[in-house]
Amino acid sequence: MNIKLITDSACDLSIDFIKENDIDVASLMVNLNGEFIPDDLGQTLNHEDFFKLVKEGAMPSTTQVNVGTFHKMFTKYVEKGNYILYIGLSSALSGTVSSAITARNMVLEEHPDANIYVLDSLSVSVGEGLLVYKAVEMIKNNVPIEEIIDYLESIKRKVIHAITVDDLNHLKRGGRISGAVAAVGGLLGIKPTLKIDDEGRVLSAEKFKGRKKALKSLVQQIKTNGENIEDQIIFICQADCIEDALEVKKMILEEYKYKVRDIIITSIGAVIGTHGGPGTLGVVFIGKER
Template identity: 55%
Template structure:
């Protein structure tokens, strides 16, 4: 059985990993100065250039993947005889998974024997990416499609998202948190943290004083909530603050053994809502 793994650009995995493992993807888009550009793992708009726009006050917005795009993407692999697993950005954050679901329904009318699984990751950025990478690993190890889908659906709410941001106003503008929450964070002069609930909705977390305490908080979340750290990969995503990401990695390795640590920038779509300076650690725990 040939399995084709597909994700979307909000998974924020390294482009080299996507390419080396033949993972296909659908691109969400970001609107910059009235022009919609593909969020394609830093190819169309490099990460540094995107965050420079945000720091200069540019008001960016994002757009989900449409149904037609998924129909074209899925149909190509159906015709090549693949069974398809698509793992997408949390449905509560974007209509992208819904577009994929409608595309699946439409294609099954044309190809009744097609095998397409659409999975809502209930996650974002490298939290989604973690699930994609695990599915990829299971494909390479020869697991069945049903076993892979079952693992992802069972474990998606065990993906912990520990995130700190510099400015809550980016989340407020995108409708991810309330105006009151954003104002309180700004008034206290703190480094706010956020977390995800089991549907992937953004919730306010601990309020942290200063960058040093914020980074310690991220590390402590791994130590307190992570399971079987010695054999799992920890994912660190950052919004143009690589030095902080490297410091978090160093702090984790000083205190525990882990299977591996992957660091990658946050792409334009997720970065639009998190803003420059955001940093997140994603890993498997017992529950969110």
């Protein structure tokens, strides 16, 4: 069984990991100052330059992957005889998975024997990336695609996202909070935390006075809701705040006496970075429940 793994650029995995594991990536798009740029894991526009532009006042917007892109991608691999597994950004946050389902149905009309599986991650950024990472491990171990899908479906609502943002105005622009809340929070130095629910939606969690307390709360989330942390790979995603990410990694290692399987730090890309803004930082792990 030759499985072709496909994801989208909202997974925020490193381009090196993607290339090393021969994963194909469907790029969402970012409208930046009137120019549409593919969010291709920093290849067209690197992450540092993107966040520099945002800090200078750029107000990007994002668009989902269209049906035609998926149709072309799926057809290519079906004609090579591949089984296809696409793991996509939460359907509660983007129409990208819907585009993939429509494209799959179109390809099945043309190739009735095709094997195309679309998995809604119900996650964002490296929450989606964690499922891709798990799929890679299982494919390397020659696990049948049906078992891979069953396993990913069984854990996807246990993928915990503990997120904080630095600037409330990006959440305001995305409609997550009101202008009044953003203004007051900014004046008081309030740093909100966010979570993802079982439907894959972004919800407000706790609010903290100051960045340091917010970062500590992310580590506390692991202690409160983590399971078998010593056997896990914990992901930290960061938007132009690598020093904070390294500090959070240090806190996790100290909390667990360096007994975690691994901690992987990745950069948040343009699509997720558009909505969270510079300073967004997330810790993602498998836990008990969302």
